[in-house]
Amino acid sequence: MKKMTIEEFYETPFSDLKAPSLLGMSQVVIDDDNILSLVVNTEKNHMNLHGTIQAGIQYLIADTALGMALKHIGRPGVAMDGHIYLYRPGKLGDVLTASVYPRKVGRRTGNFLVEVKRQDGKMVSECAFSVMFNSEGK
Numbered sequence: 001m002k003k004m005t006i007e008e009f010y011e012t013p014f015s016d017l018k019a020p021s022l023l024g025m026s027q028v029v030i031d032d033d034n035i036l037s038l039v040v041n042t043e044k045n046h047m048n049l050h051g052t053i054q055a056g057i058q059y060l061i062a063d064t065a066l067g068m069a070l071k072h073i074g075r076p077g078v079a080m081d082g083h084i085y086l087y088r089p090g091k092l093g094d095v096l097t098a099s100v101y102p103r104k105v106g107r108r109t110g111n112f113l114v115e116v117k118r119q120d121g122k123m124v125s126e127c128a129f130s131v132m133f134n135s136e137g138k
Contacts, residue, residue: 053090069100
């Protein structure tokens, strides 16, 4: 298992990374199966009026993790379609981990599932994405 900071992953100063700095992203973990996970410490600005983590923030975390996973596997691309499924609320102070699982990686397109879990291992949400790979990729 390999753990690194966001700066180490992107090889650039944190101040240059807009989405990661807004989202409170703290760490990237790549496990022994080459699965990339993004760790996010939830903050006050992630909350909705009900005191739970805003669904749009969860989607942004999943989408950012997807982009990082595409960079990691050397297949840059963009999401063509994405769906979020909400299972339970996240609360202020939760540590969320978004893990990206490839389901199908073809020549031009791919499908990925991103599971967002809190520190107790319970699933908060998951996102299913269809991706179009850049032609410059592999």
